[in-house]
Amino acid sequence: MTSIAIIDYGMGNLRSVAKALEHVAPQTRVHVTQNRRDILDADRVVFPGQGSIRDCMHELARWELIDVIRDAARNKPFLGLCLGPQALLDFSEENGGVECLKVLPGRVVWFNELRDPVSGERLKVPHMGWNQVHQLRDHPLWQGIPQDSRFYFVHSYYLQSNDETLTVGQSHYCFNFTVAIARDNLFAVQFHPEKSAQAGLRLLANFVKWSP
Amino acid sequence: MGLAKRIIPCLDVDRGRVVKGVKFVEMRDAGDPVEIARRYDEQGADEITFLDITASSDDRETIVHVVEQVASEVFIPLTVGGGIRTLDDVRRMLNAGADKVSINTAAIHRPEFVREAAERFGNQCIVVAIDAKSVYPANEASRWEIFTHGGRRPTGIDAIEWAQRMAKYGAGEILLTSMDRDGTKRGFDLELTRAISEAVSIPVIASGGVGTLDHLADGILLGKADAVLAASIFHFAEYTIEQAKRHMLARGIEVRL
Numbered sequence: 116m117t118s119i120a121i122i123d124y125g126m127g128n129l130r131s132v133a134k135a136l137e138h139v140a141p142q143t144r145v146h147v148t149q150n151r152r153d154i155l156d157a158d159r160v161v162f163p164g165q166g167s168i169r170d171c172m173h174e175l176a177r178w179e180l181i182d183v184i185r186d187a188a189r190n191k192p193f194l195g196l197c198l199g200p201q202a203l204l205d206f207s208e209e210n211g212g213v214e215c216l217k218v219l220p221g222r223v224v225w226f227n228e229l230r231d232p233v234s235g236e237r238l239k240v241p242h243m244g245w246n247q248v249h250q251l252r253d254h255p256l257w258q259g260i261p262q263d264s265r266f267y268f269v270h271s272y273y274l275q276s277n278d279e280t281l282t283v284g285q286s287h288y289c290f291n292f293t294v295a296i297a298r299d300n301l302f303a304v305q306f307h308p309e310k311s312a313q314a315g316l317r318l319l320a321n322f323v324k325w326s327p
Numbered sequence: 328m329g330l331a332k333r334i335i336p337c338l339d340v341d342r343g344r345v346v347k348g349v350k351f352v353e354m355r356d357a358g359d360p361v362e363i364a365r366r367y368d369e370q371g372a373d374e375i376t377f378l379d380i381t382a383s384s385d386d387r388e389t390i391v392h393v394v395e396q397v398a399s400e401v402f403i404p405l406t407v408g409g410g411i412r413t414l415d416d417v418r419r420m421l422n423a424g425a426d427k428v429s430i431n432t433a434a435i436h437r438p439e440f441v442r443e444a445a446e447r448f449g450n451q452c453i454v455v456a457i458d459a460k461s462v463y464p465a466n467e468a469s470r471w472e473i474f475t476h477g478g479r480r481p482t483g484i485d486a487i488e489w490a491q492r493m494a495k496y497g498a499g500e501i502l503l504t505s506m507d508r509d510g511t512k513r514g515f516d517l518e519l520t521r522a523i524s525e526a527v528s529i530p531v532i533a534s535g536g537v538g539t540l541d542h543l544a545d546g547i548l549l550g551k552a553d554a555v556l557a558a559s560i561f562h563f564a565e566y567t568i569e570q571a572k573r574h575m576l577a578r579g580i581e582v583r584l
Contacts, residue, residue, distance in 0.1 A: 130424050134399050166449040239530045239553055241451060241499055245331045245373055245583040265331060265583045267404060269451040269499070287329050310404050310426060312368065 118144040119323070120157035122184065124164075124174040125149075132163050132196065135309035139320040149178045159322070160187040162303075164198030168223065168272075169210035171202055181216065188218045188301050194322050195303030200274055200296060203303055209272050219296060219303070220277035229289040238289055241271045246286045248294055248306065254283050256302050256321045264314040266306035268294075274305055300327040331583040332547045332575065333373035333554035334568055335406075335532060336561045338363060341380050343389035364397045364405075367561070370568035372403065373583060376429070376502075376556060379409030391423045398424025408456055408502070417444050421452060429502055431456040432475050435482055438496060445497025454532075455498040459486035459519055460506040471519050478506030486519070487526045494527040501527065502556065505535040512538025512559075520550030532556050540566060540574040547580050 119136055121129050129147050136145050146153050154160060162184060164171050175181050187193050188203065195203055200219075207213045207223035215223070229238035245265040250257045268286070274293040276282050284295025284304065294305040302322065308315035338345050344358040364375050375397070379390040387410055394407055407420045408429030420428050434441045434455055445453045459471040460478055471486035490501055503523050505516035515533045524531040533552035537543060537560055546555045560566055572582040 130422060131398055131402075131426070134424065135402050138399075138402070165451060236551075237528065240528055241530070242330065243451070243500065243530050244333050244554070246329065268330075271450070307404075310402060312403050316402055 116142060116144050117158040117323075118146065118156070119159045119161060120154045121145065121147045121161045121163060122154060122180065123147045123149045124171070124178050124180060129163055132161060132309045135316060135319055136161070136323065139316050140323040143323060149180065151179065151183050154180070154183050154187060157187075157191070159192040159194070160184075161194045161196065161322075162188075162199040162202075163196040164202060166198065167210055168198065168201060168207040168213045168215065171198055172213055172215065175202070175216075185216065185218060189299075191300060192322065192325050192327055193301045195296075195301070196309070197270065197305060197307055200303030200305060201272060203296075203301075204274065204276075207272065218301070219281065219298065221293075222275050222277075223272045224275050225272050226288070232289065241269055242273075242288050243269045245311075246288065246294075246306075248284045248286055249291075250295075251283055251285060254297055254302070255325050255327075256297070256318055257283070258317075258321050260314050260317050260321075266294075266304075266308065266311040266314055268306045270305060329581060331373070331581050332552075333532075334371075334543065334571055334575075334582070335374045335376050335554055335556040336367045336372050336568065337376040337378060337534070337556050337558045338562075339378050339380050339558070340390055340393060340409075341382075342386045343393050346380070360393045361396045361400060364401045367568060368401045368403055371572060371584065372568050373554070374404040374406060374426075375401070376406040376408065378429075379407065381410070384410075391419055394420060394423040394425050406454060408454070412440075414440075414444060414447055417448055417452075421448060425452075427452045427454050427500070429454040429456045431458065434493065435473065435475060435484070438492065441493055441498055442496040445499070450497045450499035453498050454500045454502050455490075455493040456502040456504065457486060457490060457493075457523070458504050458506050459516075459523075461516075461519075471522070474506050478509070487522055490523045490527050490531075494529050498529060500530045500532065502532045502534060503552075508536025509534075511536050514538065514542040515546045515550050515552075515555075517545060517550040520546060520552050524551040524553070530554065540571050541578075543571055544575050544578040544580060547575065548578065 530553035533546040537557040
């Protein structure tokens with residue numbers, strides 16, 4: 116039986132992620148864990164997260180998970196969700212500026228004073244709700260998901276990748292921004308597949324079957 | 328291409344059972360929150376809100392089980408309101424599988440609670456519910472005031488100032504109910520909705536008074552709401568969520584279909 120470790124470092128509710136994975140892959144063992152050994156031994160790793168980046172980095176250090184995450188992000192199917200992909204970049208503007216894991220090149224930037232280019236109306240932050248995701252290239256995790264499907268988002272900061280070739284998905288909110296990054300065995304999305312109905316469940320099912 | 332406006336059905340739950348009789352065709356159990364939530368998900372609901380109206384605190388634990396069951400089967404965002412008073416209440420709901428909690432009276436008793444909850448759990452999961460009503464003080468311009476106890480008890484708090492303060496304290500979203508319109512089927516209080524939505528930078532959900540599909544579209548187009556919440560027009564199968572979305576689309580609103 117294959118196993119998936121969902122990294123639990125005290126940032127947010129991971130029950131929904133676990134339930135959604137169990138729903139799409141009943142034959143898989145899903146651990147919600149902060150145990151280094153469990154994460155190192157798992158066949159696949161999910162790195163979720165909610166809340167602020169400073170707390171996130173602080174908790175990762177406190178649980179001594181930083182080297183384990185870097186290792187998993189290089190060596191096995193690895194899925195980052197929401198705050199997860201933000202933590203994987205070099206640096207975030209949030210909380211006055213926080214150094215992140217530097218697994219992927221780029222920074223995390225605030226949605227500052229957005230205005231609708233047509234109406235001139237102020238756009239709400241957080242960017243909350245169902246937005247379309249434009250798939251920029253084929254990827255096994257997009258398989259079976261129609262182009263421009265909607266996924267559920269809640270975030271006030273967005274990913275700014277320094278390497279455009281890694282961006283596999285974009286959304287539009289005042290401007291186009293990166294919402295999915297892929298490199299080798301790693302796939303990371305800004306949205307919440309576990310809360311994105313059929314499209315989200317399909318992405319999780321694809322992750323469970325993925326052999327990069 | 329962009330962010331869709333949301334439709335959120337709201338279910339009142341008393342001791343683990345949905346009340347105000349939801350009536351779908353061929354429904355086995357009209358009071359089962361899991362079955363109803365599944366139906367709404369199939370119809371394309373963007374989120375589901377549960378309002379726990381259980382009076383006795385002994386029975387409050389039942390809503391936790393409801394959320395657990397729904398969250399195991401329905402993979403869209405879930406909000407729970409009613410009786411959220413402490414950080415521990417918030418934690419229990421989030422651990423059960425809720426994505427957001429809606430805080431109402433507890434914020435009025437102690438506004439700092441909103442700040443603490445947002446700091447601890449993140450703004451994204453804190454919704455502040457505002458029940459507002461028009462008041463006409465002598466020798467003053469009319470304004471909207473916050474009411475508690477189902478619209479019976481005035482607080483003296485100005486609704487617009489309160490919304491701004493709650494946003495500053497870290498609310499991620501505002502659920503705005505017009506107590507003048509709630510239950511009337513005359514449509515949202517569009518002036519109120521627009522005033523609040525323009526006063527804050529966080530999303531606003533309009534609630535209270537929906538009787539027709541045009542009311543939903545008006546809430547977005549004229550009230551400037553980011554989402555619309557309704558109960559009875561969906562519960563009694565007057566309209567499906569999909570019909571509501573098609574109608575909104577026809578009026579030029581971006582929706583998820």
